[in-house]
Amino acid sequence: MYEIVAKEILNKDVDLMVIKAPLVARNAKPGHFIILRVDDEGERIPLTITEIDGDLVSIIYQKLGYTTRLLGTYNVGDSLSDFVGPLGKAAHIRDIKNVLGIAGGVGAAPLLPQLKEYARRGVKVTLVIGARSKDHLILLDKYKEFCDEILIATDDGSLGTKGFVTDILTELYKTRKFDHTIAIGPLIMMKFVVILNKKHGLKTDVSLNPVMIDGTGMCGNCRVTIGDKTFFACVDGPDFPGEEVNFDELLARQNYYHEEEHVCNLRLVKK
């Protein structure tokens, strides 16, 4: 069992949880994720490792469906049945002078450890972060600790530029050059960031989050098309070169399990 030692509500949809998991903590690097089961009957869900502190592993989750909402009902002192990791390939941290991170919504969570590692290596870090509104922005305080510059976009204009991250990028690229970019957020955001970046000759790493089951390359559920090849996001990713990702295929598959998810949600309502 894996004890929850701290919990923080970041906004009405998103929580941060700190779990005691020494073996995971010992080997985790930026870009790695875990797969957890809340209880013995639960489904397995992947979540990115956002921070490590000694034996403690932080995760941040958006309460979207059955399992993340069930997780949200757990509190400090409760324990999770399974907490397996670190899984996936660690992010490729490049030897560069400056990096641009682009986060959308809860994508700010998986982006955090990667940008923090760049900052630790002395790389200049610029962050463009977007969310539906001021209240949906997460982790700004943590980013302020190490980012050289932060630009904010909200859909409703309640903080920063009114619009999408791509609106900020369009302006930014008129005067600024970056060695590399990393974009993590909703698929549709990553797709359009990659299209824009390509026009400016910029490469973009993206983090893909197809539905995963075993997380070890056995079930094939997390397959993604990169260039003309098929990869498994759980063992070959989750980070991939954005220019080669078939976003349309991923977008089409996003609602594949919609009916099953609906049935699960009904179970939670009945509990």
Ligand SMILES: Cc1cc2nc3c(=O)[nH]c(=O)nc-3n(C[C@H](O)[C@H](O)[C@H](O)COP(=O)(O)OP(=O)(O)OC[C@H]3O[C@@H](n4cnc5c(N)ncnc54)[C@H](O)[C@@H]3O)c2cc1C
């Ligand atoms: C490698 C990896 C890392 C991830 N890291 C994080 C993280 O740090 N924080 C976080 O909040 N989420 C993260 N996710 C997404 C998270 O795993 C899903 O949101 C979760 O599995 C949903 O489970 P559920 O039972 O609560 O919702 P479900 O009932 O299964 O789904 C509810 C809704 O969420 C959508 N959904 C389901 N699975 C995913 C998915 N994999 N990606 C995007 N949308 C999904 C469904 O289309 C549906 O609309 C990550 C996914 C992967 C593959």
Ligand code: FES
């Ligand atoms: S989750 Fe089964 S192969 Fe990746």
